[in-house]
Amino acid sequence: MIEPLCCERVEIALGDYLEGDLPPQLRMRVESHLAACPECWREVQKLRHTVTYLADLPRRRMPQYLKESLLRAHRNDRSTRSLQVGSGLLPLSQGS
Numbered sequence: 001m002i003e004p005l006c007c008e009r010v011e012i013a014l015g016d017y018l019e020g021d022l023p024p025q026l027r028m029r030v031e032s033h034l035a036a037c038p039e040c041w042r043e044v045q046k047l048r049h050t051v052t053y054l055a056d057l058p059r060r061r062m063p064q065y066l067k068e069s070l071l072r073a074h075r076n077d078r079s080t081r082s083l084q085v086g087s088g089l090l091p092l093s094q095g096s
């Protein structure tokens with residue numbers, strides 16, 4: 001049985017989602033949440049745009065550290081209310 005994800009967990013997972021780093025099951029759950037939640041959908045468009053734009057700059061690929069700090073800033077921004085971040089990835093990929 002597939003448990004629906006709440007907005008916060010989806011938003012925390014967006015970085016990995018855009019990187020293609022989510023396990024298939026979690027990815028499906030994120031996608032089905034995005035299909036039903038305009039707020040998170042907007043969020044993913046915004047983040048995807050930023051990541052794609054930076055990654056596609058001609059002859060100037062976004063340095064890995066910049067991409068990571070961008071994604072980390074996004075995670076921290078969305079998750080500091082209820083989660084301790086700072087040590088790295090949340091154990092989302094072990095979910096279900």
Ligand SMILES: [Zn+2]
Nearest residue numbers: 007037039040
């Ligand atoms: Zn949502």
